[in-house]
Amino acid sequence: xxxxxxxxxxxxxxxxxxxxxxxxxxxxxxxxxxxxxxxxxxxxxxxxxxxxxxxxxxxxxxxxxxxxxxxxxxxxxxxxxxxxxxxxxxxxxxxxxxxxxxxxxxxxxxxxxxxxxxxxxxxxxxxxxxxxxxxxxxxxxxxxxxxxxxxxxxxxxxxxxxxxxxxxxxxxxxxxxxxxxxxxxxxxxxxxxxxxxxxxxxxxxxxxxxxxxxxxxxxxxxxxxxxxxxxxxxxxxxxxxxxxxxxxxxxxxxxxxxxxxxxxxxxxxxxxxxxxxxxxxxx
Numbered sequence: 001x002x003x004x005x006x007x008x009x010x011x012x013x014x015x016x017x018x019x020x021x022x023x024x025x026x027x028x029x030x031x032x033x034x035x036x037x038x039x040x041x042x043x044x045x046x047x048x049x050x051x052x053x054x055x056x057x058x059x060x061x062x063x064x065x066x067x068x069x070x071x072x073x074x075x076x077x078x079x080x081x082x083x084x085x086x087x088x089x090x091x092x093x094x095x096x097x098x099x100x101x102x103x104x105x106x107x108x109x110x111x112x113x114x115x116x117x118x119x120x121x122x123x124x125x126x127x128x129x130x131x132x133x134x135x136x137x138x139x140x141x142x143x144x145x146x147x148x149x150x151x152x153x154x155x156x157x158x159x160x161x162x163x164x165x166x167x168x169x170x171x172x173x174x175x176x177x178x179x180x181x182x183x184x185x186x187x188x189x190x191x192x193x194x195x196x197x198x199x200x201x202x203x204x205x206x207x208x209x210x211x212x213x214x215x216x217x218x219x220x221x222x223x224x225x226x227x228x229x230x231x232x233x234x235x236x237x238x239x240x241x242x243x244x245x246x247x248x249x250x251x252x253x254x255x256x257x258x259x260x261x262x263x264x265x266x267x268x269x270x271x272x273x274x275x276x277x278x279x280x281x282x283x
Contacts, residue, residue, distance in 0.1 A: 032272040039102050043109040044070035048101045050091065057150040063122055064152065065091045066160070067101045069108055069115035074161045079168035079279040080117045081194075082152065083271075084177025087141070087201060091122045097264045098174075103272055114279040117160055121152045123177055141176050141203055145184045149191065167222065170278045172196030174267040175234075179204035182226075182241065186210050189220040194278040196225035198270040199262055200237055207244035214248040223277055224252040227270050229260020253277075 046069045052061045069078065083100065085093035094100055100118050107113035125143035157164045171185040171192045172178070178200035185195030197204070204210075211217045217224075224245070228238035242254040255273065260266040 032269045036106060036272055037099050037103055037268050040106055040109070043105060045105050046070045046072065046101055046108075048095055053151065053155045055147060055151045057147045058125055062147075062151070063091045064155075065095050065120040066156070067104065067118040067120075068160070069117070070105060071115070072117075072161075077161050077163045078115060078117050079170070080119055080156055080160075080162050081170040081172065081275065081278065082148065083118050083120050084123045084171075084173030084180050085120065086173075086175035086177055090124075091120050094120045094174075098268050098271060100271060100275075103268065104275060107272070107275060113275050116275070116279060117156065117162060119152060119156050121148070123173070123180060141180055142183070144180060145187070148184060149188065153191070166191055166193045166220075168193075168279060170194035170196070170223075170274075172198065172225070172271075172274055174198045174264075174270075175262065176201040176203055179237075182210060186217065186224075187212075189217060193220065193222040195221065195223070196270070196274045197227070197238065197241070198267050198274075199228045199232055199234060200226070200241070201234060202237065204237055204241065207240045210241065210244070211248070211250065214250050218250045221251070223274075224250065225255065225270075225274050225277070226252055227255035227257065227266075227273075229257040229262070229266045231259055232262045232266070234262060 046067055048065060048067050050063060050065050052063055055062050072078070083094055085091070104113060104116070104118065108115050123141060123144050125147055156162060162168070169192050171181045172195065173181040178197035180203065181195055182197040182200055183203070183205050185192045226238050226241050226245070228235050242252070245252045255270065257266050257269065
């Protein structure tokens, strides 16, 4: 699928392909409006907190940021988005740079997103700070699936009121976290039904090895979202994933952001788009 070059002036056009009745269709989704990431007066707000939990997988205490939606109550059960950071970040990267609490508060107030919990763990297997050695960092990120499945999800499902099944778990991330989301999400289709890779980094597996059974993925995935700015030096990684998915007929959204680079201007827009689609039944 080829996309025409479009002018990028304060707005972003979201282009995607989706398989409908066996044919690829191209549509344009509304861009994130001005002020989508700004704190709004007169609405209910959720809560952002940082907590520590004990890791049974790698040992020691680890940190995680958790957003609970406005009106969170134990009497109700919520879906969970597991949101992963990039190579130089930790559990604070999304709260500081991506303001997911503000974006979701606004969307929930406008009834555009399902009230959800967002868990933002430190995405390194070691639980330590950023490692400047790229090889070591990628190995640390690559082994995080055991922590995610063995520590993070069980902790959230034990300590928060959640719907604990695959249809109510989403996995997404930016850059290195986008690569993790594609690697881990597509390898664990019995755990996640919604997967998003935002400007995925080089830790992404080769496209041919991301999915073992394409027919199974097409059946089980409720949403597979692959996105990148067309001015991002890593654009070809996401494009390669899209090309593979299109060839293998795995339905997905391919979001090309004209003029978009490797930064939070892109990733906040991705979160705005992705969070409105997850945990909803297709119409």
